[in-house]
Amino acid sequence: MSATPIVTLQDFRKTYGTFTAVDGISFDIHEGEIFGLLGPNGAGKTSTLECLEGLRRPDGGTMKIAGLDPAADSLKLRNLIGVQLQAAGLPESITPREAMRLFCSYHNAAPRYDLLERLGISEKSQTQFYELSAGQQRRLVLALAVAHDPKVLFLDEPTAGLDVASRVELHSLMKELQARGTTILLATHDMAEAEDMSDRVAILLKGRLAAIGTPMQITATGAGLTRISVRTECDSLLHPVITFPSVQHFKVEEQYIIYFSQNVGATLADIIASINLHKDTIIDLRVERPSLEDRFLEITSRGGVR
């Protein structure tokens, strides 16, 4: 991943009548980066994506992909970008093989039938689109989006409706594309996916940029509490319940006591000292840092931060 921006948004605005969907956001996406675009429904993700894809025109600011304006240079951009739309739109009678041949020919690329195999739809390559399951349709659209080896790939909820195996295969394909230098803009509601896959994420809220950074940076800037779950052989922490000064709050679930703390080191030291004091033994101890999902919920629940 290089630090050269390949996608640039500067004070980008999109309005629909009197409603402002995106209100002056600016950020760069670097070459070879997987960039997660997160936000609740109506945050402006789709408007941003559709303007970048050249499907809509921005109402203010500038956006560039590889130095080209998606609205003005849409034809030049076609071979540089790959797009997997959220709603798969293909003619109902087209077969996966025909779709691959058709779209690759419009991109002046050789058909990538191997992608049909890889995404598990080769057995359905002669089946009409409307006869494919929702998951198969999504996988086909994904195969078409990457078949011409785009420099920038836009994925809108790529794993929605996919089974576990397809999801794993998609993530592996994304990493492979990234290794080959493809930049990926991933719009998703799946926080775990965004956290696992993205080098950086941006959280949009009410058309504004609420947070941007690596998943680690974003989770670190919150007031999120680390979750420490402990189970011991003699339940010495449970009967009676023992808590410590560094613990903000705790709860009991089955035979576990779960502490929430900002000072993980002090809490762990207190837990171990208490267990030793009671001559008890640890059966299970788990320390879980605040997830991107926790941070996302924190940001969205309080209306966002700059």
Add this chain to the structure above:
Amino acid sequence: MKAFMNHLAFEFGSGVRNKNLLLMNYLFPLGFYLLMGFIMPAINQPFREMLIPVMVVFAILSAAMLGIPDPLVNARENGIFRSYKINGVPALSILVIPVITTTLHLLIIAFIITVSAPLLFAATMPVYLSGFIITFLAMAIASCGIAVLIGVVSSSSRMTVLWSQLIFVPSMLLGGMMIPYSMLPGAAGKISQIMPATHAMNAFKGLSMGFQPDFSAWGSIIILLLTGILGFGLALFLFSWDSRNTRRRGPAWLAFLVLLPSIVGIFFLG
């Protein structure tokens, strides 16, 4: 060009594979042809003389007016145009390919009707084949141009049906297929000249079947071609990729300009 040919091959295959298109392109016109062929000559002997042109015009109207607009509206509504746009499919291909494929299907139907009607129903064969082909192509261009325009400006499938039927039904009643133009009262005759079917029947009569046309047959050909070109041009001008993004280059009422050649023709053709 390779992409265009691939797209054309796919769309042509769809015309047979897709049940709705199969119905409009083949089953409906051929079924109606067989029905009319058995019934009409028995109750109206002279119908045999114009059976082939009538059934060819009917097939064109059916395939174009009932077969083209709805898939275009559905494709726009279901985001297929969006997929096409992001994959570099030009608007021109989206509009021109259904016209070409429908015309190819119609050629097959016209061939079946022209070859079988004399054998099955003792229908009169066209006298001038070149006139037959020119009239066929002019009518196909006019009907497809109007049909594509309906598909582009209709806001929904329901509106498509309304606009298509607004052309199809009057064409059947007043277009010289059921009632000859010469038998229509003066005003009705003038109104019927707005419809492509009237001009097609007139041109078939004069240029292909060897009868006296009701008005200038070549004038009818020119009007059909101008209607088709204007319809297609307006469709391209008013084309929108996305039902959610309805910004067009002009208002939908501009589509009515497609009637201009035939309205002007009323005053010049007599």
